[in-house]
Amino acid sequence: MKEITLIEAVNQALMYEMARDENVVVLGEDVGVNGGVFRATVGLSEKFGPERVIDTPLSEALISGMSVGMSVQGLKPVAEFQFMGFTYPGFDQIINHASRMRNRTRGRLSCPIVYRAPYGAGIHAPEHHSESTEALYSHIPGLRVVIPSSPARAYGLLLAAIRDPDPVVFLEPKRIYRLFKQQVPDTGEALPLDQCFVLREGKDITLVTWGAMIHETMQVAEKLEEEGIEAEIIDVATIKPIDMDTILNSVHKTGRCVIIHEAARNCGVGAEIAAQIAEKGLMSLLAPVQRVSGYDIVVPLLQLEKYYMPSVERILGHVHHIMEYA
Amino acid sequence: MGKALSGIKTRNYLDKSGKALGKIPKFAEDRSTLKDLYRLMNLIRIFDKKVVSLQRTGKMGTFATSLGQEGVSVGIGHALQKDDIFVPYYRDQGILYQRRVKLIEIMQYWGGDERGSRYVYNREDLPISIPIATQLVHAVGVAYAVKLRKQERAVLSTCGDGGTSEGDFYIALNGAGTWNLPLVFVINNNQWAISVPRAIQTKADTLAQKAVAAGIDSIQVDGNDVIAVRQVVSEALAKARSGGGPTLIEALTYRLGDHTTADDASRYVDKSDLDKAWALEPIIRLQSYLTKKRILSKKEEKQILETCKEEVDQAVAEYLALSPQPPEAIFDYQYANMPSALQEQKDELNYSLHPY
Numbered sequence: 001m002k003e004i005t006l007i008e009a010v011n012q013a014l015m016y017e018m019a020r021d022e023n024v025v026v027l028g029e030d031v032g033v034n035g036g037v038f039r040a041t042v043g044l045s046e047k048f049g050p051e052r053v054i055d056t057p058l059s060e061a062l063i064s065g066m067s068v069g070m071s072v073q074g075l076k077p078v079a080e081f082q083f084m085g086f087t088y089p090g091f092d093q094i095i096n097h098a099s100r101m102r103n104r105t106r107g108r109l110s111c112p113i114v115y116r117a118p119y120g121a122g123i124h125a126p127e128h129h130s131e132s133t134e135a136l137y138s139h140i141p142g143l144r145v146v147i148p149s150s151p152a153r154a155y156g157l158l159l160a161a162i163r164d165p166d167p168v169v170f171l172e173p174k175r176i177y178r179l180f181k182q183q184v185p186d187t188g189e190a191l192p193l194d195q196c197f198v199l200r201e202g203k204d205i206t207l208v209t210w211g212a213m214i215h216e217t218m219q220v221a222e223k224l225e226e227e228g229i230e231a232e233i234i235d236v237a238t239i240k241p242i243d244m245d246t247i248l249n250s251v252h253k254t255g256r257c258v259i260i261h262e263a264a265r266n267c268g269v270g271a272e273i274a275a276q277i278a279e280k281g282l283m284s285l286l287a288p289v290q291r292v293s294g295y296d297i298v299v300p301l302l303q304l305e306k307y308y309m310p311s312v313e314r315i316l317g318h319v320h321h322i323m324e325y326a
Numbered sequence: 327m328g329k330a331l332s333g334i335k336t337r338n339y340l341d342k343s344g345k346a347l348g349k350i351p352k353f354a355e356d357r358s359t360l361k362d363l364y365r366l367m368n369l370i371r372i373f374d375k376k377v378v379s380l381q382r383t384g385k386m387g388t389f390a391t392s393l394g395q396e397g398v399s400v401g402i403g404h405a406l407q408k409d410d411i412f413v414p415y416y417r418d419q420g421i422l423y424q425r426r427v428k429l430i431e432i433m434q435y436w437g438g439d440e441r442g443s444r445y446v447y448n449r450e451d452l453p454i455s456i457p458i459a460t461q462l463v464h465a466v467g468v469a470y471a472v473k474l475r476k477q478e479r480a481v482l483s484t485c486g487d488g489g490t491s492e493g494d495f496y497i498a499l500n501g502a503g504t505w506n507l508p509l510v511f512v513i514n515n516n517q518w519a520i521s522v523p524r525a526i527q528t529k530a531d532t533l534a535q536k537a538v539a540a541g542i543d544s545i546q547v548d549g550n551d552v553i554a555v556r557q558v559v560s561e562a563l564a565k566a567r568s569g570g571g572p573t574l575i576e577a578l579t580y581r582l583g584d585h586t587t588a589d590d591a592s593r594y595v596d597k598s599d600l601d602k603a604w605a606l607e608p609i610i611r612l613q614s615y616l617t618k619k620r621i622l623s624k625k626e627e628k629q630i631l632e633t634c635k636e637e638v639d640q641a642v643a644e645y646l647a648l649s650p651q652p653p654e655a656i657f658d659y660q661y662a663n664m665p666s667a668l669q670e671q672k673d674e675l676n677y678s679l680h681p682y
Contacts, residue, residue, distance in 0.1 A: 070471050
């Protein structure tokens with residue numbers, strides 16, 4: 001079987017679900033003939049036609065707002081924003097309408113929309129192309145926020161997101177769009193939402209992360225192994241709502257936890273995880289919970305970008321620090 | 327005021343005194359239809375007044391009346407067909423009622439009960455939209471779905487004159503034109519956006535001309551002439567259903583009441599302007615016409631008003647007798663499948679209510 005990248009897995013999932021369910025439509029800027037700026041929608045227009053693979057006028061508020069109208073009519077829009085930094089004109093429609101429709105009509109209408117956006121830094125992109133503001137969306141009741149970290153999880157989680165009866169913000173870590181390949185059988189099998197994935201088991205420390213930072217965190221675990229430290233790695237995957245059971249079980253076992261995310265630290269998703277560990281797992285802890293994250297600064301332009309990103313060294317530093325607690 | 331674009335037409339059939347200006351539309355030759363329009367406008371006015379009095383006595387939340395613009399609301403509601411889809415703003419009682427949204431549901435919504443947007447008889451229309459002009463973009467998506475499925479239905483969405491200054495207004499017009507959607511937009515130009523008058527919204531001479539840049543048709547209509555509203559909206563809906571594309575209608579009317587029960591328009595509306603506007607209001611307009619034409623007798627008129635009052639009183643009595651939703655209902659419709667984290671919070675609420 002051919003191995004595919006994360007972005008190709010996104011495309012494979014869209015192909016599969018558009019063929020399976022005629023209510024699925026794809027809309028966004030350049031998603032048609034051009035196949036999307038990252039090529040996520042390549043070949044869809046040829047196969048399903050421009051009426052279901054819709055090139056929209058250049059307006060994110062249109063994309064997000066018309067998705068609300070389409071979805072209450074029973075369509076399942078998969079809307080693409082070209083970059084996370086460009087989701088904000090569409091933010092109003094997502095938080096004021098898509099996320100609230102089921103509740104405000106007491107279940108009469110709902111918005112089964114997937115809002116896709118590439119997110120994250122580290123690809124030397126222009127200004128406004130590097131944001132990791134998943135915490136903004138995670139704060140909103142009625143939304144799910146899902147972030148895959150491998151081709152297989154991109155495929156399975158995107159299928160799950162499209163089939164979910166509620167709106168899902170699906171953030172794709174663009175730094176690892178083409179970083180590695182995997183075999184991803186095109187079986188149409190979805191992965192579960194609202195569940196963490198334990199990517200590596202270990203008894204000494206829990207490393208909690210998601211998205212592109214999985215890559216650095218895996219390297220950290222390998223280095224730790226050489227030092228005789230067994231790290232458990234949890235890919236949160238659905239960061240709203242968070243599967244705290246899996247995280248707490250792990251922390252209960254290891255007694256140590258480092259949370260790694262690329263987003264700015266203040267009120268980030270790491271803060272929520274740390275707070276819940278403090279509420280429900282404090283007595284299991286052997287050392288303070290640590291966060292390794294982007295700093296609370298505007299993401300630097302490409303020359304200084306690398307200083308913003310949590311590096312293997314920074315993560316290792318925090319791990320070593322808390323391993324010193326008895 | 328700025329420049330008026332040539333080609334923006336204004337339609338009316340009755341003059342200010344309620345006299346027919348020329349040939350009236352075919353539908354308006356039917357006496358019972360005209361009496362029905364008269365009944366509906368009165369019903370909504372009586373209803374609005376009653377809901378305000380409920381608010382004043384603490385039995386209702388903040389409410390937005392449609393006093394003065396019943397002609398627009400009732401005319402639109404009468405023109406819509408059952409299979410059309412309506413995407414409202416928040417001052418559309420006359421349309422909602424004719425879409426078979428129950429008066430009690432309208433009261434429930436403004437009274438703070440989400441069940442008011444569940445619409446027992448009307449499953450496809452969207453609920454009232456409080457954020458300004460956002461609903462127009464939803465209507466684009468609804469109309470896209472209708473067109474994709476090749477259905478012969480029209481979608482209609484409303485906003486106020488203030489709404490035309492929002493980005494979403496232009497975005498929706500532009501989208502509707504791009505795909506030639508079966509969509510009708512109606513601006514209730516009641517001259518006020520809370521306290522800000524129409525002149526401060528735009529330098530454009532008409533709001534209808536904003537459609538020109540989007541490449542779609544537009545027209546002004548005398549919103550206090552319910553016959554004209556009914557006719558112009560019917561034509562636009564028929565055009566939409568038959569693939570003729572979108573239309574923007576600017577209905578000219580006047581908000582005779584406060585913005586909402588939380589507002590006091592006497593702070594900013596000139597009394598003499600208000601008096602002038604009262605002389606043009608839609609119910610008296612139609613009543614004069616019906617009286618001149620001997621379509622409506624004094625006795626019938628009295629009867630109509632009594633029936634309206636009875637209907638409103640009964641709905642109010644039912645509304646006041648309703649029990650609130652159980653507290654845990656606040657959790658039950660956030661997601662189709664409740665996440666366990668939310669279930670935990672629901673349990674937390676239940677525990678706080680019944681600790682022992």
